[in-house]
Amino acid sequence: MAGTQEFVEADNAEAIITRIEHKSRKIESLLKQSRPVEALKTALEGAPPKTRDERCKSATWIVVHRAIMAIKDVDGMFSSLDPEYYDILMK
Template identity: 60%
Template sequence: MAEAEKFMGSDNVEDILTKIENKSLKIESLIKPYKPIEAIKTALEGYPPQDEQCKFANWIGVRKALMAIKDVVGILRSLNPQYYDILMKYVYRGLSTGDRTTCDQCLKIHEKLTEKAGFGCILRSLADTVNTI
């Protein structure tokens, strides 16, 4: 997760937003040929800094990757367990939007992710107050 270090290493919001925009473009380029595993891995790499503008910009890219998932079970089977907790954090972020389409997709992911990763994944994602998204 070297991307996290890139985000954290820069204090300039404009530099961080540029990196997030590049990441978002990469996610889009992976979604078009339907490479959902690569898109979701790219989306989940690196936490943005605590700046709300950066968090929101990062969420836009992650949401694109989440909404492109058609086979949730297949994605989770292919995804490294190190990503489960952060994925759960983004699922809760999606549920908090109130957007019906986003919430429906996030509920599907939540169900399958809980089956795969267990209830500990939920607890860890809610209890982690340092790495907020």
């Protein structure tokens, strides 16, 4: 039974999508303020790494991708990320 709790259930997917939509608005605000690294960190915070729901994966990727595309110095961004954010980004 322990293995069944590792992945997000479909019932929770709607809640995750709602959180991602809220997060997307915050990211857009940060990007308008020319704070792309903070936008990326916001996108990565609370990312559900253990979900089988493709909608959640896709929605998460869209917000992360949007933040990354706004960053001009990608090498500098990687060096400024905390290891926890880097790990989430690589997953």
